[in-house]
Amino acid sequence: MFVQPVDYFLAVWFVLAGLSTAYVAWDQFRNNPEPVVMKWGFILVTLYMGPLGLLIYVLADKEPRPGEHEAFTKPLWKQGVGSTIHCVAGDATGIILAAAITAALGLPMWIDLIVEYVAGFAFGLFIFQSLFMKSMMGGTYWENVRKSFMPEFISMNFMMAGMAPIMSFLMMGSDMRAMEPTELLFWGVMSFGVIVGFIAAYPANVWMVARGLKHGLMTEREPECDKAREGRREHAHSGAKAGMVGHHAYARLDEHANPRHANPSGNPGPGHHGSGHGSFRGNGGGESRGSHGGHGMEPDATVPQLAAFGGVSVLALALGMIAPANWVNLTLSARDVGGAIMPPGMIMDRDTPAA
Numbered sequence: 001m002f003v004q005p006v007d008y009f010l011a012v013w014f015v016l017a018g019l020s021t022a023y024v025a026w027d028q029f030r031n032n033p034e035p036v037v038m039k040w041g042f043i044l045v046t047l048y049m050g051p052l053g054l055l056i057y058v059l060a061d062k063e064p065r066p067g068e069h070e071a072f073t074k075p076l077w078k079q080g081v082g083s084t085i086h087c088v089a090g091d092a093t094g095i096i097l098a099a100a101i102t103a104a105l106g107l108p109m110w111i112d113l114i115v116e117y118v119a120g121f122a123f124g125l126f127i128f129q130s131l132f133m134k135s136m137m138g139g140t141y142w143e144n145v146r147k148s149f150m151p152e153f154i155s156m157n158f159m160m161a162g163m164a165p166i167m168s169f170l171m172m173g174s175d176m177r178a179m180e181p182t183e184l185l186f187w188g189v190m191s192f193g194v195i196v197g198f199i200a201a202y203p204a205n206v207w208m209v210a211r212g213l214k215h216g217l218m219t220e221r222e223p224e225c226d227k228a229r230e231g232r233r234e235h236a237h238s239g240a241k242a243g244m245v246g247h248h249a250y251a252r253l254d255e256h257a258n259p260r261h262a263n264p265s266g267n268p269g270p271g272h273h274g275s276g277h278g279s280f281r282g283n284g285g286g287e288s289r290g291s292h293g294g295h296g297m298e299p300d301a302t303v304p305q306l307a308a309f310g311g312v313s314v315l316a317l318a319l320g321m322i323a324p325a326n327w328v329n330l331t332l333s334a335r336d337v338g339g340a341i342m343p344p345g346m347i348m349d350r351d352t353p354a355a
Helices: 005-030 036-049 051-060 076-105 109-129 141-171 184-210 223-257 303-326
Strands: none
Touching: 005 036, 005 051, 005 184, 036 051, 036 076, 036 184, 051 076, 076 109, 076 141, 076 184, 109 141, 109 303, 141 184, 141 303, 184 303
């Protein structure tokens, strides 16, 4: 029901989110060469984050020209985006489903937050990480659960640390309709919460990708596409080689005609420099594999580093979950407030009773 200006904004936002999601889905399955799980990851995140999800996809993952996905996605910041996308797609799906169910059941907000955390962590670990990534990680399902536990734990903690305050303050602020799944405002708060959660989880994911603890963006091409790409490379290499042969032949003719132009030392002239390619540390960003290949990772994070990062993530989670209780009454549920809209200048505080 459209009773506040924000309702009209949200209507436009969700129309844009739908259009953005449709484009990402179309482009992913038609043009972008990456594993199916990442295709769905970007689709879900765009559904939750709207035009911002589309922007992230275009800037970090969409192949700019045929055959360039590996090089385009290699920078660490883009690999971190891919890791965060995979985290948010799984965790946010569990969180949003849990939020809708707990609100429909009339559970208090503090129970809602706990159930959301458990659901998001379980969905991310047991489904998106260990199940959907099994073909890429190798090993058995339970081996993947064990290897994915700590990275998922850290990532989920930071994400929920960002989402929880947003949900607590906006759902229990001046417009209580935000607690009702039948209202646009509820889904608007969820969308905003996912955006903040993405931002909060991103730095940790960049670090984990750099340390080989998580996968970033990957390239998966069909065998015939790989052959075509190799053919283009060989063609370009042959052209470059032919050009070099012509260059050296011309140089020899020039030296014969002008002996002073020769370099008696035999060393390369000042205009000749060797070229090299830097290596990406971690999971090998932008790597390519065939349909049945695998991506191996060799984590190099130390136990103290993991313990420190895990401890900070727990602290951030505790602050995000508990601190809002100083300002809002987390013991109330959607049924208690009944979708009330506070008069101008009046907001809910920790002592606000049920409606």
